Every structure is written in C-alpha cells, then in structure tokens.
Amino acid sequence: MVFTERLQRVLQTVGGAKAVALVGRDGIAVERLAISDEPNLDLATAQFTDIAKKIQLANQELEAGSLREMIQRTDRYLVLLTTITNEYFLMMILDADGSLGRARFELRKVAAAFYDELV
C-alpha cells in the first residue's frame, strides 16, 4: 500500500481525526493529508518538529533514550507524534475529544509498516 493510502485510512478510521502527515526530521512533510483547514498543518509540522528536537536534547541529558512518542492535548486539539526512524515520524492532529487510544494504535501500525519500507 502506498504512503497516501495508509494515511488516508488512518484519517478515516480514527474518530475526530483532522490531519495526518509523514514528516522528516527537517520539518518537511513527505506526505500530508488534512480534512480540516485548522490548525495550519504546515505551521504545526514545523513547530512540533522543532519541539521534538528540543525534547530529544532534553532526553539525551537525562539519559532517557530516544523519543518514541509525544502527545499533547490543548483546549482545541490533540497532537500525536510517533517516531518511525531517526529520520522520520508521523504526526496526527485530532479534535480535543478525539479518540486518543485509537489514534495511538493506528499510528503505531502505520509506523511499523513505514519502517519496513523506509529502512
């Protein structure tokens, strides 16, 4: 299955999903799909790539190992980052009351599939 189809399926499967993207460590999306104009997906991608880098630096200092997953919930959104390799991660944005459990599950499945193709 190609990247786009996998991401499309995640968007359709997870309740409250707004956008999903396969992102490089430089903050540029390899593939991106959104079913809502908000929040701005390019801006979110750039910002959370930057934040993930800062978290990685903190984790190095704490000897915590590599970042596997990050989740943040705000008044309006849930944002999930799931690491695929050192070079790529998946980012997903949902409504604040979206299905976090299902989103984590589907992202992990897609990350495993991408891992096999990317490595």
Added chain:
Amino acid sequence: MVFTERLQRVLQTVGGAKAVALVGRDGIAVERLAISDEPNLDLATAQFTDIAKKIQLANQELEAGSLREMIQRTDRYLVLLTTITNEYFLMMILDADGSLGRARFELRKVAAAFYDELV
C-alpha cells in the same frame, strides 16, 4: 489532605511510577517525591517546564488554546505533565512500560483537588 500525602498516594497507586512533582511555571518544584534516583528529577523538572513553555508558544500561534496535558514516551521513561492552573502543573515520571492510563487518571484527580486549593 496536604500536598505531600496526595502525591505520595499517586506514587503508591500507579504501576511503574518513579517520581511526581507539583511544579511552578518557573520550573521550581513546590513539592516533589521520588522513589528512584533516575532520571534526575530537578533536571527533568527544569527541562520539561522549558519545553511546556515552547509548546504553549506554538499553541498560541496555532490558536490551539491552552496546554492541558503532555505525554512523552522514550526508550526508558514515560513523562506526563498535567496543567492545574496557568501557574502550576503536575509532572510524573514512570518506567517506559508503566501504567499510562492509570497515571493520567490519578494525575487528573490530584490536579482537580489542587485546583480547588490553589485557586
């Protein structure tokens, strides 16, 4: 119930819990309890306070509203931040395979109790 007792109870209740702290936005812990020397709790507190600030700035730009909760999972740890007020949050560190669901639940209960006392 005083702060320390509430935090002690969370540490005892949640599987895999290593440390829990009530932290001010300046990165200084009001109260802190750890049952493990790793990771360094003061360093973790300072770093995740700083990261939470960066996430807040990103959320402002994205018009995402306030940060309610942040979770990160690394090779070795789970770190949870739960917002109480604009001035205070709870931070909890668990083993990577600790009970995330229970940790979120217990932190939310404690955050609600602290909210009533702090506001």
